[in-house]
Amino acid sequence: MTVKARIERIGEFVDQEVVLEGWLWNKRSSGKIAFLNFRDGSGFIQCVVVKQDVPEELFDLAKGLSQESSIRVTGIVRKEERSQIGYELTVTNIEVVSRTEDYPITPKEHGVDFLLDHRHLWIRSPRQRAILKIRAEVIKGMRAFFDENGFTQVDPPILTPSSAEGTTNMFETEYVNGENAYLSQSGQLYMEAAAMALGRVYSFGPTFRAEKSKTRKHMNEFWMIEPEMAYVEHKENLQIQEALVKYTIKHILDHCPTELKVLERDTAPLERVVAEKFPIITYAEAVKILQEKGHDFPYGEDFGAPHETELTNHFDLPVFVEKWPANIKAFYMQPDPENPDVILGADLLAPEGYGEIVGGSERIHDYELMKERFAQENFDDSYNWYLELRQYGSVPHSGFGIGLERTIAWICGIDHIRETIMIPRTLYRLYP
Incomplete structure (x- = not known):
């Protein structure tokens, strides 16, 4: 049975399928893999979507997600030494809760006044x-x-x-x-x-x-x-x-x-x-x-x-x-x-x-x-x-x-x- 988890306690669920509820912080993708930097308030984790392992529409959905869209991500917790938290999630499903467009704070540099206004x-x-x-x-x-x-x-x-x-x-x-x-x-x-x-x-x-x-x-x-x-x-x-x-x-x-x-x-x-x-x-x-x-x-x-x-x-x-x-x-x-x-x-x-x-x-x-x-x-x-x-x-x-x-x-x-x-x-x- 899939359980709801929080990133701060993700180490308790290694090799288990969990649901994380939160937001997309940012993403990057190649032709075959999409990397979603996901946050849920308790921490950040990388969610990996492998094209050959998921339906085509799910991979397209992952590639098309916009910054700060709220999503539920289902996947298998894996140990990953290169991760800052020691774990990552292999994605099996994504549900969009609310799609965000034109999020004001992007990865580019912003002035202090702009950031304080936001x-x-x-x-x-x-x-x-x-x-x-x-x-x-x-x-x-x-x-x-x-x-x-x-x-x-x-x-x-x-x-x-x-x-x-x-x-x-x-x-x-x-x-x-x-x-x-x-x-x-x-x-x-x-x-x-x-x-x-x-x-x-x-x-x-x-x-x-x-x-x-x-x-x-x-x-x-x-x-x-x-x-x-x-x-x-x-x-x-x-x-x-x-x-x-x-x-x-x-x-x-x-x-x-x-x-x-x-x-x-x-x-x-x-x-x-x-x-x-x-x-x-x-x-x-x-x-x-x-x-x-x-x-x-x-x-x-x-x-x-x-x-x-x-x-x-x-x-x-x-x-x-x-x-x-x-x-x-x-x-x-x-x-x-x-x-x-x-x-x-x-x-x-x-x-x-x-x-x-x-x-x-x-x-x-x-x-x-x-x-x-x-x-x-x-x-x-x-x-x-x-x-x-x-x-x-x-x-x-x-x-x-x-x-x-x-x-x-x-x-x-x-x-x-x-x-x-x-x-x-x-x-x-x-x-x-």
Whole structure:
């Protein structure tokens, strides 16, 4: 009896007849054989139609199929060492479900704007499918890490009355009662409240920043994972971040070898990340390294992309840069008791030019100090609940945020962050 199969599990059906349901990606043919590159969403497989083994009308049908026509293909699964997946299908029948004409994205080169205008179709290509599969596995791996380490997922609100770091780069809307409301740029403040209830928590969801940035590392809608942990101080916070990154990279190496091959990703740098300890340097040490390497970089400024690349090239590993000047970091970050001008926080810079993927810190837990910060920031009453966290049962606590798309871009080794999400939202793009 012919069974329905998926390409991702095709190895379970060697020498059996199966039905695959999907689409024709492309084809080539000679006078006697037609090769159909078929996809079903779970993968790609070559389907071989041999003229002498099938009715003439079936061979003509195979040769006449158009790109992205939806079809059901019946055939015998064969081992094939030359195949990327190790198998191919010897076709015995084809049923056309829907014929496609004039598919816009052809094997020829297309401009980026054209491809983004057709992003809803572009994601069908092998490369884009591989990136989205890796995205799904990154999420799965991160969730597994948190599940295995005693974290509880909590979902903070997306509509907020204020911001975590100022409203200048936020999307504003009017709430149902006429008040100003904003699309969240971070769930961190709410997650601190959740940590006081559940100990170790994380959020995972979309964030929105109305920055007018056109760099390859920025989007206006992206996804963040934001853990917060009660009774965790700065050093332990870095240890947890490193463990999460290593766990995630190993998960991808173990579960996405085919996708990494499609992307032609050199996995040696990723394997090194799993195997070696991440270096930790202070901001002051980072500035010294940059200056010694010829950068005219003054103490007290944030790093740009060239500076982050220089630092990671120096170590050839993800590197923590800790103890930043307090005046260029957020109000809630705990000052270093040995030097209150710097904070107990760090950014994790990914190697190979990908830059910051994690930012975190120990949070201020002292009520009086937080009151001082509130006065300096001129906060209104919409932040009172956050101050109360320091008034009722405050404890040392820490947290961080890891940008999903930046992490995926690094793992995949791709140039632009816009390929790491299904439909990107960038400065000039709200379509499709």
